[in-house]
Amino acid sequence: xxxxxxxxxxxxxxxxxxxxxxxxxxxxxxxxxxxxxxxxxxxxxxxxxxxxxxxxxxxxxxxxxxxxxxxxxxxxxxxxxxxxxxxxxxxxxxxxxxxxxxxxxxxxxxxxxxxxxxxxxxxxxxxxxxxxxxxxxxxxxxxxxxxxxxxxxxxxxxxxxxxxxxxxxxxxxxxxxxxxxxxxxxxxxxxxxxxxxxxxxxxxxxxxxxxx
Amino acid sequence: xxxxxxxxxxxxxxxxxxxxxxxxxxxxxxxxxxxxxxxxxxxxxxxxxxxxxxxxxxxxxxxxxxxxxxxxxxxxxxxxxxxxxxxxxxxxxxxxxxxxxxxxxxxxxxxxxxxxxxxxxxxxxxxxxxxxxxxxxxxxxxxxxxxxxxxxxxxxxxxxxxxxxxxxxxxxxxxxxxxxxxxxxxxxxxxxxxxxxxxxxxxxxxxxxxxx
DNA sequence: TAGATTGTTAATCGATTAACAATC
DNA sequence: TAGATTGTTAATCGATTAACAATC
Numbered sequence: 001x002x003x004x005x006x007x008x009x010x011x012x013x014x015x016x017x018x019x020x021x022x023x024x025x026x027x028x029x030x031x032x033x034x035x036x037x038x039x040x041x042x043x044x045x046x047x048x049x050x051x052x053x054x055x056x057x058x059x060x061x062x063x064x065x066x067x068x069x070x071x072x073x074x075x076x077x078x079x080x081x082x083x084x085x086x087x088x089x090x091x092x093x094x095x096x097x098x099x100x101x102x103x104x105x106x107x108x109x110x111x112x113x114x115x116x117x118x119x120x121x122x123x124x125x126x127x128x129x130x131x132x133x134x135x136x137x138x139x140x141x142x143x144x145x146x147x148x149x150x151x152x153x154x155x156x157x158x159x160x161x162x163x164x165x166x167x168x169x170x171x172x173x174x175x176x177x178x179x180x181x182x183x184x185x186x187x188x189x190x191x192x193x194x195x196x197x198x199x200x201x202x203x204x205x206x207x208x209x210x211x212x
Numbered sequence: 213x214x215x216x217x218x219x220x221x222x223x224x225x226x227x228x229x230x231x232x233x234x235x236x237x238x239x240x241x242x243x244x245x246x247x248x249x250x251x252x253x254x255x256x257x258x259x260x261x262x263x264x265x266x267x268x269x270x271x272x273x274x275x276x277x278x279x280x281x282x283x284x285x286x287x288x289x290x291x292x293x294x295x296x297x298x299x300x301x302x303x304x305x306x307x308x309x310x311x312x313x314x315x316x317x318x319x320x321x322x323x324x325x326x327x328x329x330x331x332x333x334x335x336x337x338x339x340x341x342x343x344x345x346x347x348x349x350x351x352x353x354x355x356x357x358x359x360x361x362x363x364x365x366x367x368x369x370x371x372x373x374x375x376x377x378x379x380x381x382x383x384x385x386x387x388x389x390x391x392x393x394x395x396x397x398x399x400x401x402x403x404x405x406x407x408x409x410x411x412x413x414x415x416x417x418x419x420x421x422x423x424x
Numbered sequence: 425t426a427g428a429t430t431g432t433t434a435a436t437c438g439a440t441t442a443a444c445a446a447t448c
Numbered sequence: 449t450a451g452a453t454t455g456t457t458a459a460t461c462g463a464t465t466a467a468c469a470a471t472c
Contacts, residue, residue: 050440053440063447081414096312097312265431
C-alpha cells in the first residue's frame, strides 16, 4: 500500500510506529543495515505479521528473506508520521511537566518542536535551560500570530484548561495536545489529543491485581 | 455483573474509568447527587451504552430514569480500580518528569503514592517541595526492602532503564510503570506498563493531517 | 401511567491473527 | 534450489454499537 493512499490507519498501528522508529534508530546507530519484521516483533514482543502490516501502511517495502533497509525504513516512517520536519508548537504552563517536555532532548526527532512557552507566574518567565523562552500569558495572541504556530501543548492546571484552550482557538491554534485531566469543549474542527496519566495507573494496578 | 467476577475487563474500558471518576468527583463537589450514563457520555463525548457497559464492569448499579448515585458510584469505581487505597511506589530518576509526577497533587486519589525517589546525581538528593525524599541510588535495595514497596515508576534516562529495571526486579519490585521509550526485557512475571509520549504526538499529527 | 434509563443479549465493526502465494 | 520473509487476502477475535426487555 502507498502512503499517499488515504485509507485511514488504525490508531493502534499509529501508536506502534514510533516504537519501531526508536528501535530502528538504535539499530542503525549500531551499524546494522537491514532488519526483518520478525526481528522487530521479537524485540518489541509483538506479532510478526502485525509488524509487516503496520509497516505496509507507511509505504515501506522490503525484500523477502532479507527484510527492510534500515535507513530507508526510518525515512519512510518519519515521513509517514510527519516526523521528518518537526511541527512548531507552543506550550502552556511552565510547571514541572511543562519543563519536562521542554527538556525532552529528542522531541524534535519525534515531530514536535516547542518554540515558546507561556505561564501566568512572573517568577517562571525567561529563558529555560533548554533554551525555550517562557513568556507571560498576556502576550499569547501576539506571539501565536507572530510565530504562526498551529499546535499547543497543555500542561497547565486543569482548572484553567477550558478557558485557556478557548483562548488558544481564538488565536488560531488548530490542534491541542491536552495533558490535563479535563475534557475540553471546543468546536469540532479543533483537533484534540488527550493524554491521561491516570489511565496508565489504572492499567498498571489492574495487571498487577490479575498477575497474582 | 459483580466486581468479584474475574472476567477480564477490556483495556479501553479500564482507561475510560478514571475519566468517569474525574468527572464524578467534579460533579460531586458541585453538589449533584445523581448522574445518568447518557449525561456522562455527553460530557465526555462517548456512546451512552458504552458508559453503561463500562460501569457495569465495576459492579455499580443504578436506577432506571434516575441514574447512579454519585457518591456510591465514586466509591465503587475507586474500589474496582484499586484507587481506594493508594499503592506505595518508588520513583527512579528525579529529573523534570520525575519531579512532575512527584508534585502531581492528586496522584494519591488515583491509586499511586510515591513514597521515595532515587537518583544518582548527588545534587538532586534531599527532600523535594512535595515532601518526598530523593535518595542516592546506591541505597535502592536497602530502602525497597525496608519499605516493602512492589511498584516502581521509571522516569530515568532511557540508556540506564534496562539496567535499573533488572536491579529493581532483583530487589523485589513486581510492577513497573515505564515512562522511558525503551522496551524492557524482564521475566514474564514482572508487570510492565509502558507509557510513550511519542505515540501521542504521532496521533496528534495524524489527526491534524487528516482534518484539513 | 408514560417515558427515560438501566442492564443484558445480539449484531456490527474493526483490529489482530492466520493462511498462503510471491519472491529473493 | 530450499527456505525464510514479504505482502496480501481470509478468518478470527474482541470491542463497540444496536436492540430490547425490565423497571423506576
